[in-house]
Amino acid sequence: MTVAPVIDATPEQPGTPAPARLRALLVGNPNTGKTTLFNLLCGARAKTSNFPGTTTALRTGILRRGHLSVEVLDMPGIYDEMLDTPEARIVRTAMSDARQKGDLVIVIVDASNLSRHLILVGQLLAAHTRLIICLNMLDVAKRRGLEVDAAALAQRLGVPVVPMIASRGLGIEDLRRAIDRVAMEHAPGKAIAIAGGPADASHDVLSGWARGVAAGAVRQTDQDGRSAREFTERMDRVLTHPVFGFAAFIAVMGGLFWALFFLAKVPMQLIDATFAGLSSLVQQYLPAGAVRDLLTDGVIGGIAGTVVFLPQICFLFFLISLLEDTGYLARAAFVMDRFLHRFGLPGHAFVPLLTAHACALPGIMSTRLIPDRRDRLVTILVAPFMSCSARLPVFVMLTSLLFAGHPTLAPVAFAGCFMLGAGAAFLSAMLFSHTILKGRARPIILELPAYQVPSIRNAVLTARDQGLSFLKTAGTAIMAICVVMWWLSAFPHVKPPAEAVALRAQAAATPVAADATALTDQAARLESRAQQAGSLAGWLGHAIQPVFAPLGYDWQLSAGLLTSFLAREVFVSTMAVLAGAGDDQAGVISGVQSMRREDGRPVFTPATSASALVFFVLAMQCLPTLAVTRRESGSLKWAALQLGYMSGVAYVTAFVVYQSLTALGVS
Amino acid sequence: MSQVRIQPVALSALAAGRTGKLHEARLDAQSVGLLRALGLSGAEEFRLCKAGEPCILQVGGTRIGVSRTVASQIFVIPDPPAV
Secondary structure (H helix, E strand, O other): OOOOOOEOOOOOOOEOOOOOEEEEEEEEOOOOOHHHHHHHHHHHHOEEEEOOOOOOEEEEEEEEEOOEEEEEEEOOOOOOOOOOOHHHHHHHHHHHHHHHHOOEEEEEEEHHHHHHHHHHHHHHHOOOOOEEEEEEOHHHHHHOOEEEOHHHHHHHHOOOEEEOEHHHOEOHHHHHHHHHHHHHEOOOOOOOOHHHOOOOOOHHHHHHHHHHHHHHHEEEOOOOOHHHHHHHHHHHHHHOOOOHHHHHHHHHHHHHHHHHHHHHHHHHHHHHHHHHHHHHHHHHHOOOOHHHHHHHHHHHHHHHHHHOOHHHHHHHHHHHHHHHHHOHHHHHHHHHHHHHHOOOOOHHHHHHHHHOOOOHHHHHHHHHHOOOHHHHHHHHHHHHHOOOHHHHHHHHHHHHHHOOOOOOHHHHHHHHHHHHHHHHHHHHHHHHHHOOOOOOOOOOEEEOOOOOOOOHHHHHHHHHHHHHHHHHHHHHHHHHHHHHHHHHHHOOOOOOOHHHHHHHHHHHHOOOHHHHHHHHHHHHHHHHHHHHHHOHHHHHHHHHHHHHHHHOOOHHHHHHHHHOOOEOOHHHHHHHHHHOOOOOHHHHHHHHHOOEOOOOOEOOOHHHHHHHHHHHHHOOOEHHHHHHHHHHHOOHHHHHHHHHHHHHHHHHHHHHHHHHHHHOOOO | OOOOOOOOEEHHHOOOOOEEEEEEEOOOHHHHHHHHHOOOOOOOEEEEEEOOOOEEEEEOOEEEEEOHHHHOOEEEEEOOOOO
16 A cells, blocks of 8 residues: 655745754654654654653654754653643643744644544644644555545645555655655744634534544545454454453463563573673783772672663563554453452553563553553552562572472472562552552553554664663662672671681692682682671671561571662572572572571571561562662652562561461471 | 433443443543543444443544443443334
């Protein structure tokens, strides 16, 4: 299918040299192909930044046309400029600003649903003059048996109308030329009067006007579009069915997570290997000392610890973008709405909560899909309760310690951890809905977009944007944390214990290389343990131990909690260092199992292990998550509440578990 | 000659396939605004594509899904059933 060239009904006007820089706002209803059009115009030159004065992230890009540079702003999708929603408020502010500055407004409308989309056009035309209409989705209109006369539409509206099929890139060059032409106009046209009324015509007046304009431009052809409609209805019946819809939901989400872990595995291994190589290189070329340790353990270790999650983040957003494009997510929201609504969560929350099982950061970032602020905040606050991949090493270690003699029980406890986290999230959502975020989740009202083939290009660009955003937010924070933790555990420098010195001497005298290496490794572990105990981190462990004493933790476990406060996965490595354990998993577990308190009792009794396991299921222990919560909620207060609430719940529950087990004689 | 006056009924009570127009939505202002922006108004005819949970309506070229809770608070004037 081809599209007709741009139709411009505006009178020819003497041109003046265009300004070197122009701003264009891309406005339209949701699901009209606005993002696709933005990507066609700006492509890889796009970046995400906050709209001035708000915390809403907008994509901006540059369109270069000869000597003209057009800054394109992808505005949030809105149905009506006058709705009382954050998105509509942003668009209203931007439109007011655009009017004063003479910015260009590009309105994208769905040709298959013209009368509804013309309402927004009418609102913009009533007050704005420099406007281009993109008549998109002509292919969908054709399938529905509709033929749209772009010339008649342009004549009636008095602005250029560009026929397009953005999903196939058709009409994009015409749009670029229309932008050039409008940019050259020095005297913009006049705002139109809707039905002879004032600029702020009521919705009913606008609606009547839109129906009239659409009736003059749209013709029903012989093809009535019945087959497309029947396909949509059949799909909707299955995908929103209480049983089949739920089965489809499980299959789709299962497939998504399988693909996520399968696709991300190799790049994650490559990243790991690259940073390990880089670390070896630094060790090889720099002399031993504080600078080398800072670079290898602090800087490279910190960056690697964050970047390793990048493939998962990118693939997750890539797959979610594909799913969103197909139109399935709107249907899935209805499947989950009935269950989530009982806990004060909206159906839209299922994607963020599911995503949080991979990592809380993208989970919280994807709450942008939720239209209501209260619902969004509740979801953000409870999402980190979902057991993320960073908790897995901790779960493995603690369940292995807890059920050392009963290996079959460890997987049950493992599954129980996931259920405890999810249960805590739902109950907390219910609590918040009755207290600080009073109210019920907004009853779900959603437009069900047409089913369509997803855009790979859109998905790639979305994944790239989200990946960069993740690196910027989490990368800087976690790297700083690692540097600080390295400093705390490296200073003051502790003299090697006599036993380690003896082992090193013995290694030097041993002729067999393998034996010498084993002795050196053993000496290194003893030195490391002594360093941890004598370092600032060790000192802090002793200092905070009284706080965790009611939970059954000694100074070593307290130090582990302290170091993992900023990133929970650090707990296992801290305990391994304190235990002087080997690098492999079995070595860590046996080493940690043999750890002793100062009075000779084991550090990890069954009661202590159970208490620590519950603590790690429920505690926040992730600074990057707090940073993302602050950014997405727009306030430090919600991040502080999240930290305080989750830490409090974790502490109290771990206390109850430890004290109950001790009272029952399990210690 | 007497004229039959059709009473408004809850959308949730309507069978799939029926058509009608909006009479009143007893919802919060934001939800009412959203439904209106999606095209559901007293001036536009809708068709109920699917009853139950969720309830799916077709208004012009727009398909709107609403939960049963929402549907029970939307009152419509149904067209007489086709004979």
